[in-house]
Every structure is written in structure tokens, then in C-alpha cells.
Amino acid sequence: MPVAMSKERWLQCLGSTLWPSFLAAAVASVVFFASIDPETLRMQTLPDWDMSRMAGYTIGFFMFWAVGLFSSSLTYLLSGGGNRRHE
Amino acid sequence: MSKREDKVEFDVGMYAAREKIHPREVDGTFQRLRHLAVIVLLGIYYGLPWITWDGRQAVLFDLPARQFHIFALTFWPQDFVYLALLLILAALSLFFFTALAGRMWCGYACPQTVWTEAFMWMERWTEGKRQQRLKLDKSPWTASKFLRRGSKHVLWVVFALYTGFTFVGYFTPIRELSVSVATFGLGPWETFWLLFYAFATWGNAGFLREQVCIYMCPYARFQSAMFDPNSLIISYDEQRGEPRGGRSRNIDHRAHGLGDCIDCNLCVQACPTGIDIRDGLQYECIACAACIDACDSVMDKMNYPRGLIRYTTDNAMEGKPSHILRPRIVIYAVLLLALMAGTAYSLTQRTPLAMEVLADRNVLYRDVDFETVENIYTVRILNKDREARDYVLSVDGLPGAEVVTRPEHIRVDAGGTGQVTASVRVPREEARGTGHSIELRLQATDDEAIQRTNTARFHGPREE
Ligand code: SF4
Ligand code: SF4
Numbered sequence: 001m002p003v004a005m006s007k008e009r010w011l012q013c014l015g016s017t018l019w020p021s022f023l024a025a026a027v028a029s030v031v032f033f034a035s036i037d038p039e040t041l042r043m044q045t046l047p048d049w050d051m052s053r054m055a056g057y058t059i060g061f062f063m064f065w066a067v068g069l070f071s072s073s074l075t076y077l078l079s080g081g082g083n084r085r086h087e
Numbered sequence: 088m089s090k091r092e093d094k095v096e097f098d099v100g101m102y103a104a105r106e107k108i109h110p111r112e113v114d115g116t117f118q119r120l121r122h123l124a125v126i127v128l129l130g131i132y133y134g135l136p137w138i139t140w141d142g143r144q145a146v147l148f149d150l151p152a153r154q155f156h157i158f159a160l161t162f163w164p165q166d167f168v169y170l171a172l173l174l175i176l177a178a179l180s181l182f183f184f185t186a187l188a189g190r191m192w193c194g195y196a197c198p199q200t201v202w203t204e205a206f207m208w209m210e211r212w213t214e215g216k217r218q219q220r221l222k223l224d225k226s227p228w229t230a231s232k233f234l235r236r237g238s239k240h241v242l243w244v245v246f247a248l249y250t251g252f253t254f255v256g257y258f259t260p261i262r263e264l265s266v267s268v269a270t271f272g273l274g275p276w277e278t279f280w281l282l283f284y285a286f287a288t289w290g291n292a293g294f295l296r297e298q299v300c301i302y303m304c305p306y307a308r309f310q311s312a313m314f315d316p317n318s319l320i321i322s323y324d325e326q327r328g329e330p331r332g333g334r335s336r337n338i339d340h341r342a343h344g345l346g347d348c349i350d351c352n353l354c355v356q357a358c359p360t361g362i363d364i365r366d367g368l369q370y371e372c373i374a375c376a377a378c379i380d381a382c383d384s385v386m387d388k389m390n391y392p393r394g395l396i397r398y399t400t401d402n403a404m405e406g407k408p409s410h411i412l413r414p415r416i417v418i419y420a421v422l423l424l425a426l427m428a429g430t431a432y433s434l435t436q437r438t439p440l441a442m443e444v445l446a447d448r449n450v451l452y453r454d455v456d457f458e459t460v461e462n463i464y465t466v467r468i469l470n471k472d473r474e475a476r477d478y479v480l481s482v483d484g485l486p487g488a489e490v491v492t493r494p495e496h497i498r499v500d501a502g503g504t505g506q507v508t509a510s511v512r513v514p515r516e517e518a519r520g521t522g523h524s525i526e527l528r529l530q531a532t533d534d535e536a537i538q539r540t541n542t543a544r545f546h547g548p549r550e551e
Contacts, residue, residue, distance in 0.1 A: 011298060011302060012302050015298070015299075015302035016302065016303075017304040019303045023305075030170070034162065034164050034167040034170065035167065037153060037164070052151065052276070053150060053151045053153070054150060054151055054274075054276040054277075055151055055276060058276055058280075061235070
């Protein structure tokens with residue numbers, strides 16, 4: 001591993017982790033929330049919380065994003081992304 | 088700047104800190120077309136939320152209410168199939184256009200390109216043309232540099248914030264939203280998404296620019312799979328251009344053994360992704376056609392025919408004929424048309440009513456009296472229309488069956504849901520055995536066309 005990643009490589013790293021997981025999260029949120037109303041979910045799990053639907057959507061989206069980010073980062077790491085040159 | 092220098096700058100950019108690319112401004116047919124596309128697309132984006140239709144925002148994705156309004160149409164979570172259809176349509180069109188016209192999407196319609204272009208205009212207004220910008224980059228921090236840079240960033244930030252505001256305006260009625268912004272009464276989620284989208288726009292269009300295309304865009308990576316030798320690409324005519332080299336305007340360059348390329352490097356300077364199209368088709372190329380316009384202007388000055396760099400196909404480059412109609416195109420086109428027609432048809436056939444029938448899980452059947460047995464169902468009604476309606480329920484499928492609901496006329500508000508308990512009564516003799524199929528039909532009282540039928544199971548006493 002290089003001591004410090006160049007700005008370029010950082011960008012590449014972010015580009016290949018943050019971004020695909022963002023896309024996946026967007027698709028997952030749409031599919032998920034089209035069939036499931038966050039309101040119902042809240043009623044069944046945390047009925048005493050006061051949470052709007054918007055909050056539900058946002059939290060859901062970021063949860064999907066976090067999961068995707070985790071997976072993308074692992075993929076990046078395992079495929080030697082940090083050491084690879086752009087060819 | 089010589090060719091080598093440009094090339095080195097780019098290569099270095101790949102490994103070390105990247106040099107900012109300052110594309111040279113060019114004018115020409117394609118650039119004018121692109122500007123038109125930018126203006127039209129941004130006009131649609133910023134204008135659409137302000138259009139009113141039937142007394143409410145024409146295009147509104149009302150997430151809190153779980154309804155999407157698009158002009159005369161309203162979509163519900165139950166209409167998810169249309170969203171899926173839309174995505175399939177979008178993917179198919181992308182295949183179709185890529186096979187036909189290459190990366191047209193990238194050059195003319197991709198939001199990344201469109202917003203980058205808008206941001207570059209602002210950069211040009213404040214920091215000047217390419218040469219001035221290059222100089223400004225190197226110059227020390229004088230008052231004038233401060234002013235130019237500062238005004239660029241102010242413009243960018245304001246524009247990005249407005250973009251974010253518009254984005255949220257697709258989800259929260261934009262007129263209300265502007266009032267909340269003006270009175271500092273914006274809700275936390277709206278604030279968050281506004282800033283999020285503004286930040287993404289500002290970062291992508293102001294700073295990342297071509298790097299989004301090169302490092303982040305999935306389409307850029309797989310579009311080549313949709314290409315064939317008949318797809319439109321932007322290409323440099325090597326046959327005609329080489330050997331390249333400088334020359335005076337008046338000589339007969341052919342006699343001196345030179346091709347048409349004068350090696351002025353304008354095409355490289357114009358390229359927003361910093362590549363040299365003369366090295367052949369590269370995946371970094373977003374098909375913006377800036378190099379075509381740059382080169383055509385040079386060809387005009389030299390009195391050479393235009394089109395040394397041009398839209399062409401692999402086949403044409405090799406002197407073979409290009410075919411527009413080929414199996415791939417025809418198949419995509421037929422699929423696309425069929426799907427569009429199907430979607431349009433089913434949209435016109437949509438009934439603004441949905442119902443769900445759930446059988447009572449606790450009791451299979453109940454005796455009403457000696458002659459009659461009954462089954463209980465919960466019927467959920469969703470009125471997808473824009474006005475409140477009364478509905479009546481009827482049953483079919485078993486002789487002598489009748490249904491009782493209380494009240495008989497079930498009223499459901501516009502866009503609302505209603506729930507009613509329905510008991511279906513059938514003469515004992517007809518009801519023997521389990522699992523009869525019955526049909527429950529919900530009918531609007533004031534409109535024949537609005538009705539829904541669901542099948543349900545009816546259970547009676549065992550056969551004797
Ligand atoms: S090579 Fe030409 S068409 Fe491709 S991105 Fe550069 S300027 Fe645009
Ligand atoms: S703009 Fe045209 S003439 Fe100039 S270097 Fe490029 S290809 Fe050659």
C-alpha cells in the first residue's frame with residue numbers, strides 16, 4: 001500500500017465505492033418503499049416514535065447506502081483497488 | 088502548447104494531482120446544438136415544477152402522501168408496475184440510441200454534461216477564456232484574481248442552491264417551498280435534501296466534471312458493448328489527416344507529402360476530457376463533438392474540406408457501406424414501440440379504483456339460520472380518483488349468493504382508503520364443500536366504468 005494515496009486515487013476510490021452504492025441505494029429505496037409504507041413499518045416496530053414518512057424514506061435510503069457502501073468498499077479492497085493504476 | 092506537452096499533462100494527471108482541464112471554447116454547428124440542448128433541458132428542469140395543472144402542481148412526487156402526480160395522471164404504490172415499465176423503457180431507449188448514434192446521450196443530454204456546461208459558462212463569464220483561465224491559475228492572489236474567483240464561486244453556489252431547491256420542489260409543492268425558504272421555515276428533511284443535491288451539483292459540475300465520466304459512470308464503461316461497426320462515432324480520418332504537420336497556408340501540402348492535419352492541437356485543447364481524438368476512439372470520449380467544431384473551423388481557415396474529424400461509423404471509415412437498418416436496431420425499435428404502445432394502452436384502461444379482499448381467518452363459515460351460511464371478508468378500497476365516490480359491492484359465482492355491507496353505499500374520499508366488512512350469504516344447499524370461487528365486484532354508484540372484480544374463496548359446511 002502506498003503511504004499516502006494521491007488525490008487522484010482517492011477520487012477513484014470514492015468514485016468506485018460511494019457512487020455505485022448510491023445508485024444501488026436509490027434503486028433499492030424506490031423498490032422497497034413502493035411496496036412498503038414507512039408508516040406501517042414504524043407502527044409495527046416503534047409505535048411511540050414520532051417520525052414522518054419523509055424521515056422514514058431518508059433513513060431507509062441512508063441505510064441502503066451504508067450497506068451498499070460496505071459491500072463496494074470490500075469489493076474495492078479485495079480487487080486491489082488501492083494499488084491498481086489506471087490503465 | 089505542443090502536442091507532447093498536452094499529452095504529458097494528461098498522463099501525469101492520472102497518477103499525480105490532476106491538472107485542471109480548461110477546455111478551449113469553440114463555436115460551430117454542434118456546439119450550438121449542444122447549447123440549445125442545455126438550455127432546453129435546464130429550462131424543463133427548472134420550469135416544470137412551476138406549472139400548474141387542475142389546480143395543483145403538474146409534476147409532483149408527493150412522497151408523504153405516497154402519490155405521484157404527472158399532469159392528468161396520478162400514480163399510487165399499487166401502480167409500481169408503471170415505474171418498472173418506465174425503467175425498462177428507459178434502458179431499451181438507451182440501448183437503441185447507443186446502437187444507432189453512439190454516445191449521443193453523453194454529449195447532449197446527460198445531466199452531468201448539461202450541468203457541467205452551465206457551470207463552465209459561469210466560469211467563462213467570470214474568469215475569461217481558456218488562456219486567461221490558465222494564466223489566472225498560475226497568477227498570485229491579487230485583488231483581481233480574488234474578485235474573479237470569488238464571483239465564480241458565488242455564482243456557482245447560488246446556482247447550485249437553486250438547483251437543490253428545484254429538486255426538492257419536485258417532492259414538496261414548490262410554491263409552498265419558496266415561502267418556507269423566504270421565511271426560514273424549511274423543515275429539516277427539506278433542508279437536508281436541498282443542501283445534499285446542491286452539494287452534489289456543485290461538486291460534480293464545478294469540480295469533478297470529466298472525472299465523473301471517466302471514473303464514475305457505469306454507462307461509459309459498458310456502452311462499447313452496445314456498439315457495432317455501424318454505430319455513429321466521432322472519429323478522426325487518419326487516412327486523410329496523416330502525416331500531420333505544420334505548413335504555410337499557401338503551399339500544396341500534398342506535394343510536400345503532408346496530410347490535412349496541420350497539428351494545431353485545437354481539437355485537444357477543445358476536448359473537455361483532455362484526450363486526443365487522433366489517437367483513435369477512447370472510452371473517455373463523451374462524444375461532445377467539440378473537436379469536430381474546432382477542426383472544422385481550422386479546415387475552413389485552411390480552405391480544406393470540412394470533416395477531418397466527423398461523425399462517422401467504423402464501416403464508413405474502412406470504406407464499407409454503413410447500414411442504419413440492421414437486425415439489432417430493428418429488434419430494439421420493435422420492442423420499444425411495442426412496450427410504449429402497451430404502456431399507453433394500459434394507462435388509458437386504468438380504473439381509478441383498487442380493492443383488496445381478505446377472508447376472515449378465525450371462522451371458516453357461520454350459520455346464519457337453517458337455510459343460509461355466511462363468510463366474512465374485509466374489503467379494502469382505494470379510491471385513486473380525484474373525487475370522492477360511493478361504491479356498492481355485489482357477488483357472483485354461487486347461485487343465490489348475496490352480499491351485505493354496512494353501510495350499503497361505501498363512501499371513500501378522493502385519494503383515500505376505506506375498509507368495510509362484507510358478509511356473503513349463500514343458501515346452505517349451494518354452499519356445500521370448501522373452496523368455492525366467488526367474485527366480488529365493487530362498483531361506483533355514479534359511473535358504470537369504474538369497477539373492480541376480485542375473486543375470493545367461499546367455504547361452506549362439509550358435504551354430507
Ligand atoms: S474527443 Fe472530441 S468528442 Fe470526444 S470528448 Fe473530446 S472533444 Fe468531445
Ligand atoms: S484540430 Fe484538426 S487540424 Fe488541428 S490538430 Fe486537431 S485534427 Fe489536426
